[in-house]
Amino acid sequence: MLVYHGDTDILLPVIHSLESTRRIAARNALKDQKYDSAWRFYGDFAGIRKGYRKGNTTMDVISVRGAGHSVPTDLPGKAFQMINNFLFTEENKAIDYSEPIKKH
Incomplete structure (x- = not known):
């Protein structure tokens, strides 16, 4: 499951x-992976x-x-990279949200 939000969302x-997802995780026995980490978009903190x-x-x-309530509308490039990496990461492999979209 992917839950995303803009950091300027009022x-x-x-x-x-963060609190809502922590509660969902607790109710479903999901363990905190303890890897609070940054992800990047073209090398910049995203x-x-x-x-x-x-x-x-x-x-x-x-x-x-930099995104508000509507992330895909506010920052479509970041949203596309994030969602694409979530959807198309191989099973049992860690998702790297910082991986740039490959051009074919």
Whole structure:
């Protein structure tokens, strides 16, 4: 599961999203992966990632720097990279949200 939000969102502040996902993880016995880390967009800081996991089930919470409530509309490039990497990462491989989109 991927939960993302803009860090300038006034309707759903980052702290609310982090707390809500922490509660969902606790209710579903997902363990905190303890890897709060930054992700990048073309080498620049793009936001923070927090992860939870139980078996093959993962839940990542991603903030998108500079985006408001509508991340894909505000910053479509960052949103596309983030969602593409979430969808197309090989099974049982760690998702690298910083990986640039490959051009074919």
